[in-house]
Amino acid sequence: xxxxxxxxxxxxxxxxxxxxIYHQRRDVIKKMGFIGAGGLLASSNAANANPFSLFxxxxxxxxxxxxxxxxxxxxxxxxRTPEAKVISHNNFYEFGTKKSDPVENAQHFQVKPWQxxxxxxxxxxxxxNYDDLYKQFALEERIYRLRCVEAWSMVIPWLGxxxxxxxxxxxxxxxxxxxxxxxxxxxxxxxxxxSRFGGINYPYVEGLRIDEAMxxxxxxxxGLYGKTLPPQNGAPIRLVVPWKYGFKSIKxxxxxxxxxHQPPTSWNQLAPQEYGFYANVNxxxxxxxxxxxxxxxxxxxxxxxxNRIATLPFNGYGKDVAHLxxxxxxxxxx
Numbered sequence: 001x002x003x004x005x006x007x008x009x010x011x012x013x014x015x016x017x018x019x020x021i022y023h024q025r026r027d028v029i030k031k032m033g034f035i036g037a038g039g040l041l042a043s044s045n046a047a048n049a050n051p052f053s054l055f056x057x058x059x060x061x062x063x064x065x066x067x068x069x070x071x072x073x074x075x076x077x078x079x080r081t082p083e084a085k086v087i088s089h090n091n092f093y094e095f096g097t098k099k100s101d102p103v104e105n106a107q108h109f110q111v112k113p114w115q116x117x118x119x120x121x122x123x124x125x126x127x128x129n130y131d132d133l134y135k136q137f138a139l140e141e142r143i144y145r146l147r148c149v150e151a152w153s154m155v156i157p158w159l160g161x162x163x164x165x166x167x168x169x170x171x172x173x174x175x176x177x178x179x180x181x182x183x184x185x186x187x188x189x190x191x192x193x194x195s196r197f198g199g200i201n202y203p204y205v206e207g208l209r210i211d212e213a214m215x216x217x218x219x220x221x222x223g224l225y226g227k228t229l230p231p232q233n234g235a236p237i238r239l240v241v242p243w244k245y246g247f248k249s250i251k252x253x254x255x256x257x258x259x260x261h262q263p264p265t266s267w268n269q270l271a272p273q274e275y276g277f278y279a280n281v282n283x284x285x286x287x288x289x290x291x292x293x294x295x296x297x298x299x300x301x302x303x304x305x306x307n308r309i310a311t312l313p314f315n316g317y318g319k320d321v322a323h324l325x326x327x328x329x330x331x332x333x334x
Contacts, residue, residue: 062107062108063106063107063108063109063230063231063235065223065227065228065229065230066227066228067226067227068134068139068159068222068223068226068227068228069139070138070139070140070141070159070223070226071138071139071140071141072141073140073141073142073143073157076143078143078145078155079155079299079300080143080155080156080157081154081155081156081297081298081299082299082300083224083225085154085298086154086156086224086225086233087103087224087230087232087233088100088103088232089152089298090102090103090232090233091148091150091246091247092106092192092232092233092234092251093192093200093204094183094184094190094192094193094202094204094251094252095190095191095192095231095232096191096192097192101192102231102232102233103230103232105191105192106190106230106231106232107231108189109189109190109231109235110189111130111231111235111236112130112236113129113130114129114130114133114236114237114254115127115128115129115254116128116133116237116253116254116255116256117254117255117256117257118166118167118169118170118256118257119170119255119256119257119258120176120180120257120258120259121172121173121175121176121258121259121260122170122171122172122173122176122258123170123171123172123173124169124170124171125170126169126170130236133222133236133237134222134228136161136166137161137162137165137166138161139159139160139161139222139223140159140160140161141157141158141159142157142158142159142160142219142240143155143156143157143158144156144158144217144219144240144242145242145315145316146240146242146246146249147245147246147281147295147311147315148245148246148247149245149246149247149275149279149287149292151290151291151292151294151295151296151311152295152296152297152298153295153296153297153298153309154297154298155297156224157224157225157226158219158221158223158224158240159221159222159223159224159226159227160219160220160221160222160223160237160240161219161220161222162216162218162219162220163179163213163214163218163219163220163239164213164214164215164216164218166220166256167179167210167213167214167256167258170258172210172258173258175260176210176258176259176260177209177210177259177260177261177262178207178208178209178210178258178259178260178261178262178263179207179208179209179210179213179256179257179258179259179263180205180206180207180255180256180257180258180259180263181205181206181207181208181239181250181253181255181256181257182203182204182205182250182253182254182255182257183202183203183204183205183250183251183252183253183254184203184252184253184254185202185203199270200266200270201266201269201270204250204251204266205250205263205264205265205266206239206247206248206250206265206266207262207263207264207265207277208241208248209262209324210258211324212241212321212324215320215321215324216320217241217242217243217317217320217321218239218240218241219239219240219241219242220237220238220239220240220253221234221237221238221239221240222236222237231252233251234249234250234251234252234253235252236252237252237253238250238251238252238253239251239253242315242317243280243281243314243315243317243318243320243321244278244279244280244281244315245279245280245281247267247275247279248265248279262277265277267279273288274287274288274289276333276334277333278325278330278333278334279334280314280321280325280330280334281311281312281313281314281315282313282314282330282334283310283311283312283313284313284330284331285330285331285334292311293310293311294308294309294310294311295308295309295310295311296308296309297309
């Protein structure tokens with residue numbers, strides 16, 4: 001199935017959000033009193049991927065990615081975020097809380113062997129090993145916009161397959177109402193899991209309603225830019241839910257469990273007043289400490305390029321997903 005997105009570059013450059021919002025998500029940890037967070041957050045050096053270093057250097061990761069065979073997406077007018085920025089500006093607290101930590105700390109991450117379990121309320125539980133991730137389903141390319149809750153955004157060519165295909169293969173029971181996801185828990189390989197700086201009770205967990213998971217846009221990515229995923233982007237397999245804030249797209253998944261009841265999610269457990277279960281991109285619902293009305297698209301330009309754009313409801317995918325929330329108060333169920 002090809003997903004063709006049109007018209008996203010016709011957004012109006014509008015409301016300017018201060019650069020400080022980049023760092024405010026981390027400020028919540030400091031304000032909540034997690035040990036050591038303040039010192040970590042205050043640290044800064046030339047290697048940090050702050051907004052200035054992001055646009056002045058390009059990282060060259062050591063992890064070896066491999067070309068993949070896939071069905072290419074139809075060309076559209078979306079301007080892709082340069083690959084060097086996609087793989088060097090990452091939130092992946094398992095490898096550290098700074099933007100530069102994942103690319104710096106994940107280069108020796110071992111993704112093979114790997115096992116992804118699909119289980120729970122299903123008639124046919126099964127598991128995929130590393131090679132299965134690339135062979136079980138035909139790979140396709142999807143050009144999706146990624147909107148971070150911190151109000152920056154990217155356009156990324158992902159490679160993978162629909163989440164619905166995988167769930168259908170497991171044959172869900174009638175009790176499968178939600179889907180619970182879990183990231184690898186490996187303190188030896190993931191230094192962020194050894195500290196309390198991130199404030200997260202690992203393993204990182206996320207969840208979707210079953211109808212959200214079965215929506216054609218929900219995607220399991222095993223690559224980007226024509227190659228396997230680098231570890232800082234969630235190797236070997238991650239979720240991509242393009243109408244939700246980026247933290248919903250859990251990385252390095254080892255478990256997909258269909259369950260009866262709404263599962264816990266890491267950021268909702270950490271700060272429920274700031275991060276709801278749904279986390280749909282919504283310009284009308286501000287984060288408690290900053291506006292979500294606009295975003296800064298990371299492109300090939302520099303820090304001060306005019307790339308502020310208005311945030312679109314559901315990140316511009318409303319025609320595909322708005323029906324999922326018909327009748328819901330989206331200010332309450334944020």
